Amino acid sequence: MANLFEHIGMEKERLQFSWISSAEAGKFTNVATEVANTIEALGPIDKFVKKTD
Amino acid sequence: MDSLTQKIREIASNILKEGRVDMVIGFAKGTIPMTTKPYMARTPEQVENFIWDKNCTLNLANYITGRKEKIGIIAKGCDSRNIVNHIVENKISRDQLYIIGVPCSGMADKHNPDELRDNCATCTHRNPVIFDVMAAEPVEEQKIDDPFADVKAVEAMDKDAKWSYFEGLLQNCIRCYACRNACPLCYCPTCFVDESGPQWVGKGQNKTDIQTFHFLRAFHCAGRCTDCGACEAACPMDIHVRAFTRKLNKDSLELFGWEAGLDITKRPPLDTFNPDDPNDFIK
Incomplete structure (x- = not known):
């Protein structure tokens, strides 16, 4: 799916996957921070946005 | 005759x-x-x-x-x-x-x-x-050096060029769903675009809704599409619908060595687990 994202010109990094056990609080915060940082760095999305006037 | x-x-x-x-x-x-x-x-x-x-x-x-x-x-x-x-x-x-x-x-x-x-x-x-x-003797199969040259050409574009390419492809879509109805893979009793509760996609001619339809329909065909071209044969607006599914066909082949519909004894790659499946996308 990420590949198809990239293929139509969206940033692949907007779709991220992780496998985290409920006992892995540390991993969860790390992944969440990392995701947030990547998306922030990419900035707001300008494609595939439904505009309602 | x-x-x-x-x-x-x-x-x-x-x-x-x-x-x-x-x-x-x-x-x-x-x-x-x-x-x-x-x-x-x-x-x-x-x-x-x-x-x-x-x-x-x-x-x-x-x-x-x-x-x-x-x-x-x-x-x-x-x-x-x-x-x-x-x-x-x-x-x-x-x-x-x-x-x-x-x-x-x-x-x-x-x-x-x-x-x-x-x-x-x-x-x-x-x-x-x-x-x-x-009904007749088998014909000789074609030898194609690079069957996915068209997909590679799109892959080589930068992201904005890719986006405008796909935006351009779909600008004439009238959402008649002929591609979906002609497609042998699209047999869901209620297609996601027809669902009303929840309504996943808007029903009108909104550009983003049209793109969502094509993008998701293509993804539903991942690892299943045989590139039969029925979607394009049925399209009254000559949209290159296969531009989406071809990318998925290329990925299926590269990631799973899979071409759809060749053997009734094999399960499709997205339906089975194999320890060798590529998993570099998961953190």
């Missing part, structure tokens, strides 16, 4: 007379020149309406979904691969089918009848992969 058409009629007529099948699905002449339409013959007399030519562009596997009778079906290479898909996905049982295999040398482009249509030009499965009887 064409000998292949003759042979198809003969086989169809025999199996109907013998009572091996309740109907035979094939092609009949369309209402305008150089077109065909799917045709179900239930009596040996109706068999005379069958034809076979360069315009049999639809995929007949589309008409066997969930049927209960015994069916004879005429299958070129891609139809046969979609029949395999249907058997694998439990949409029909192998015992119900009598498959009349037709070796195919490619169908004509709907605008340039002298040329092969795009998906036939890169086809490497012209002969049926599953059949009970063949």
